[in-house]
Amino acid sequence: MDGPIFGLCSVLTLLSTAITLNRAAAQRRQNSDAYRVSRRAHVTALASSFVGSVLAIPAVAEVADRATMAELSSLLSDIAAVIFCASLQVLIIDWEYRELPHDVSIACRIGFVVVVSGLLIWQFRRTDPARLDVDLSTSYAQVSNVRTYLLTYLGFFAAAGAEVAMRATKLARAVWRQGRAAGTGLAVAAAGAMFGVLYAVSRGGYVLAYESGHAWPLALDNVISPALAGLSIGGVAAGLTMAVLSNSRRSGTLRRSVNV
Numbered sequence: 001m002d003g004p005i006f007g008l009c010s011v012l013t014l015l016s017t018a019i020t021l022n023r024a025a026a027q028r029r030q031n032s033d034a035y036r037v038s039r040r041a042h043v044t045a046l047a048s049s050f051v052g053s054v055l056a057i058p059a060v061a062e063v064a065d066r067a068t069m070a071e072l073s074s075l076l077s078d079i080a081a082v083i084f085c086a087s088l089q090v091l092i093i094d095w096e097y098r099e100l101p102h103d104v105s106i107a108c109r110i111g112f113v114v115v116v117s118g119l120l121i122w123q124f125r126r127t128d129p130a131r132l133d134v135d136l137s138t139s140y141a142q143v144s145n146v147r148t149y150l151l152t153y154l155g156f157f158a159a160a161g162a163e164v165a166m167r168a169t170k171l172a173r174a175v176w177r178q179g180r181a182a183g184t185g186l187a188v189a190a191a192g193a194m195f196g197v198l199y200a201v202s203r204g205g206y207v208l209a210y211e212s213g214h215a216w217p218l219a220l221d222n223v224i225s226p227a228l229a230g231l232s233i234g235g236v237a238a239g240l241t242m243a244v245l246s247n248s249r250r251s252g253t254l255r256r257s258v259n260v
Contacts (some may be wrong), residue, residue: 004060005230009053009237017046023244037106041143042240045087049233051081056229064113071129074136078153079117085160086113088236089195092167112124116156123149136170138203138221141210158200161232165193168239186240192235199228 054060055077055131064073076077089109126143127134134140136149172186205223209215 001226002056005226006053006056008055009230009233010050012234013046013050013237015054015259016241017043017050019241020046020244035094041091041094042244045084045091045240046237047254048080048083048087049119049237050215051205052084053233054247055080069130070133071124075120075124076167078136082113082120082153083199084157085157085164088164088240089160092164092171092242096167096171105162112156116152120149122257123152136216138225141215142206145213147207151204154200154204154207158197158204160241161193161196161200164236165190166241167199168193181246182243185239185244187239188242189239190237192232192237192239195235196232198207199225199232202228 020039020042022041040099046255055064055073061077065071067177086109088107088220093105093109094103123145124136127136127143127149129136130137132143136141136146138150140146141150168186168190172183172190173185173225203221206218206225
């Protein structure tokens, strides 16, 4: 399941990145300073999602691990997912606020990226997959260090996804009457973020269930979790691209002063 799903996600995020970069270049030529932070966050989110999707393809991961070290591809893919989530948080916050200061909120999200990424690197070194011959996946949920690593990554993913889904839903409702295409795009992105939360709950739930001795079949998790991850990446990438393209035709549609 992982190969076809993340292969499609790689293609989709690559195309979305190209569209977003083209849009950003056009706005720079027009000397437009609107959405400067959100444009950069959007490009960062799509680029990190592309990297994470590529490294999640088993064939690519195997080649990368042989060229470097065991399970380094998993670590880099998970860090890319953390950057993806935080970039979406920054993007939505910058879209949401017009007059209220939001620099502190953005700085907090960037700080969380540094902290969570540092924790993942530390836990990766402590687990030492090369020495123990383990994967950083639910296939090795019996290893306590692997469980800790997964719960750290999935906990942040769930929290960030929930925030993005909530904010995107509110923003979609706010802009619906001004631009239905933008509202639809934000609604699709919100749905994608919710699929991300479900992915984290599904995979994290398996880890917790295994620890308590009541885990469901691993084969079921290996089907459900990649499908939810693919729907999350696809929904967010497609929805945000739709919203950005719509907003390029309606100046100022997206940004609203929404106090949450």
